[in-house]
Amino acid sequence: MIPTRRIALWMVAAVLLSLPAAKAEDSLQALMPFLQKHCLACHGPEKQKNDRRFDTLGTDLSSRQVLEAWQDMLDQVNLGEMPPKKKPQPSPEERKKFVEDLTGSLEAAYARLRSTGARTVIRRLNRIELRNTLRDLLYLDGAAFRPGAVAKLVDNNGNGRVERKGNDPVRSFPDDEKEAGFANIGNRLVMSDFLLKLMLGAAEEVLPTATHTEKKPAVETRRFSGHLIKGKQYGQLTLETVSRELNPDFDMISMRYQRFGRLSPHELRGGVRTSARYRITVEASGHNQQHPWGELIKTDQDQPFLLSLNMADTANGGISGPTSTNLALWPLPGDGKKRTFSFETWLDDSWTPWLGWENGFYDRGFRAERLVEKYIPRAYRPQPDRKKVDKKVFDAWPIEMAKALLEDGYKGPHIRIYSLTVEPLIDTWPPRSHTALYGTGPAEKAAVEKLLLNFASRAFRRPVKPPEVAPYAALVRSLMVENKKSSPAAIRDLSYKAYKGKWSKLPQFSELEPFSEGVLADGLLDIRPAKMRDFYGMVFEGNLHAPRKGKYRFEIASDDGSRLIIDGKRVIEHDGLHGNSTRKGSIELSAGPHALRVEYFAYGQPNSLRASWSGPGFNDAHLSVGTKAPKQLSTSNTGEARAIRALQAGYTAILCSPRFLYIQEKGPKLDNYELASRLSYFLWSSMPDERLLELARTGRLTNPKVRQQEVERLLEDPRAEAFTRNFPVAWLR
Structure with a gap:
């Protein structure tokens, strides 16, 4: 039964849609005196100039033929072609009124034609929806999937060097085309073979991320106390460095963080090492919220300090790079009392937590000696002349001033960090992301059809019957049988040479001297042996063995430029500065060995070559390992590994299906599952969760009260940040 609320909405819509049509007919009838006086002599019953007759012209503008006829009439009047110049002309007022009235009627008619009558045009998932759906479908977590995370190239430091902010599986997808500010309009979200290829790559990347064949990580709670930062390097914040010498029990934060002023445990400079959910606990105190140095240190002394907990990817710029993401802001009164704060979050293996003072004082030109000179003049002495003293004496002066400031009892506002504890929260193993794909036992003994049926039902966001997954099951079963002729061997006799340099396009490597060279025994292209973060190039050479004569297709994806050469012929040219993107090329090869050469250069970060x-x-035999080696299955059982790879192929096929990639609404009346998708994609930009799907299964989502309750529940969920971030910006543009 159709709910009363929807009947009411449809009735209102019907009335509203009918009003412009009735009004249009009346307004067109009102134009007939003008036509009778100025048009019908040439376009009436006796004469039809240019085959145009207006006395029988209908007023139903829902007919495109009628609409075009009235539009043609309006165009001729606007151009001054009607009435003809030799005929009596309407007054300027008559002409203006005719044009305005007809224009208004036609604009309303065009608007009705553009309308879909409150029905959604079938459309594919946009980039954000796709990322979020992969996250929820595969039970993934981490910074790349946070609602506010956007993987894009940014100039993080304003120096012209771009870095990728984020590393989610759809980072290489082009931005979605928008209409009126919205990125979910069906006729703008087109599909292409290029996008389908990107989707295939995203699926092949994200499925191994969800797979865990390794043993349960034996990660212990780690507590870092005293000084998080090790060493005595004097940088921009000399005051904080000197404080570590004088105060063994805490680290001092005296200014708001910019590129500096960020505290992270020295032992975690390479990340937490194990991807898991963690509880991060911080012991801190705020000091001198009310202070006497307001002339030089300008702060709002009525507001408590804000201690900021953040995380960043050490493999992509570290704590001062583009991936830094805020996790929590804790109010910290500046009364000197030690307080404890905790926060739970997922951290990927290369990510690390860091602390900063969010609302602290900041002055790029600030120096401790200025405070000493003004507030402790007895301890101040002028800066020595660099030309008259030894360098050590000159460099020791700012350290001496900082010590004088601290030894006198630092009266400026600051935060003290006593400890940071990282506690892993690994309850079950393997995690749900794995068991949902392969079951709780060995994958080679898993019920393939049942696993595929469960996955497809969630991926397609509606019930799926066994015959629908039969083709996917057949694919998986066929791949579970070992095929020794599946793909050719890797590159033979593969060697590399690495070069240092800053280029905007591939250089003439033959004119340069390599700083490193070697052999790649596994026969796969790999840029890691260069051991460079940026500003380098590499040349790979080896022999590729074609199994038999035929046409061979090559694909290369790189960030930045690359080139692939076979037997001296350029097959792929992908030169220049650009983000991670793909190029393809083909060549006819005879059976046997062929000389392969691949050239590559990296300007900034991140770097990649596949x-x-x-x-x-x-098909798609790998020639490379990429920047980060593909996740290896931690099992010596070849049958188990083959079963997992086979299931991944089946899941990949499902993720490339139109039933996953598109939001489809089949009839004029939304069913429960379509309502579930409308709710979740509107408020979460993601798939329905288990509760929504259960309500859809039991038919309860057609109840307006249930829908209202679900709207409130969805808005309370952290995933609703996707709505609060995106919808208001588009709506208020």
Whole structure:
């Protein structure tokens, strides 16, 4: 039964849609005296100039033929072609009124034609929806999937060097085309073979991320106390460095963080090492919220300090790079009392937590000696002349001033950090992301059809019957059988040479001297042996063995420029500065060995190089490992590994299905599952959760009260940040 609320909405819509039509007919009838006086002599019953007759012209503008006829009439009047110049002309007032009235009627008619009548045009998931759906479908977590995270290239430091902010699986997807500020308009979200190829790559990347064949990590709680930062390097914040010498029990934060002023445990400079959910606990105190140095240190002394907990990817710029993400802001009164704060979050293996003072004082030109000179003049002495004293004496002066300031009892506002504890929260193993894909036992003994049926039902966001997953099951079963002729061997006799330099396009490597060279025994292109973060290039050379004569297709994806050469012929040219993107090329090869050369350069971070080839009898065989080696299955059981790879192929096929990639509404009346998707994609930009799907299964979402309750529940969920971030910006543009 159709709910009363929807009947009411439809009735209102019907009335509203009918009003402009009735008004249009009346307004067009009102134009007939003008036509009778100025038009019908040439376009009436006796004469039809240019085959145009207006006395029988209808007023139903829902007909495109009628609409075009009235539009043609308006165009001729606007151009001054009607009435003809030799005929009596309407007054300027008559002409103006005719044009305005007809224009208004036609604009309303065009608007009705553009309307879909409150029905959603079938559309694919946009980039953000796709990322979020992969997150929820595969039970993934981490910074790349946070609602506010956007993987894009940014100039983080204003120096012209771009870095990628984030590393989610759809980072290489182009931005979605928008209409009126919205990125969810069906006729703008087109699909192409390019996007489908990107989706295939995203699926192949994200499924191994959800897979865990390794043993349960034996991660212990780690507590870092006293000084989080080790060493005595004097940088921009000399005051804080000197404080570590004088105060062994805490680290001092005296200014708001910019590129400096960020505290992270020295032992975690390479990340937490194990991807898991963690509880981060901080002991801190605020001091001198009310202080006497307001002339030089300008702060709002009525407001408590804000201690900021953040995380950043040490493999992509570290704590001062583009991936830094705020996790929590804790009010910290400046009364000197020690307080404890805790926060739980997922941290990927290369990510690390860091602390900063969010609302602290900041002055790039601030120096401790200025405070000493003004507030402790007895301890002040002028800066020595660099030309007259030894360098050590000159460099020791700012340290001496900082010590004088601290030894006198620092009266300026500051935060003290006593400890930071990282506690892993690993309750079950393997995690749900794994068991949802492969079950709780060995994958080679898993009920393939049942696993695929459960996955497809969630991926397609509606019930799925066994015959619908039969093709996917057949694919998985076929791949579970070992095929020794599946793909050709890797590159033979593969060597590399690495070069240092800053280029905007591939250089003439033959004119340069390599700083490093070696052999890649596994036969896969790998940029890691260069051991460079940026500003380098590499040349790979080896022999590629074509199994038989035929056409071979190559694909290369790089950030920045690359080139692939076979037997001296350029097959792929992907030169220049650019983010991670893909190029393809083809070549006819005879059976046997062929000389392969791949050139690559990296300007900034991040860096990546991937390559694959396809030919007679095989598809997408890897020629590279990429920047970060593909996740290896931690099992010596070849049958188990083969079963997992086979299931991943089946899941990949499902993720490339239109039933996953598109939001489809089949009839004029939304069913329960369509309502569930409308709710979740509107408020979460993601798939329905288990509760929404259960309400859809039991038919309860057609109840307005239930829908209202679900709206409130969805808005309370952290995933609603996708709505609060995106919808108001588009709506209020």
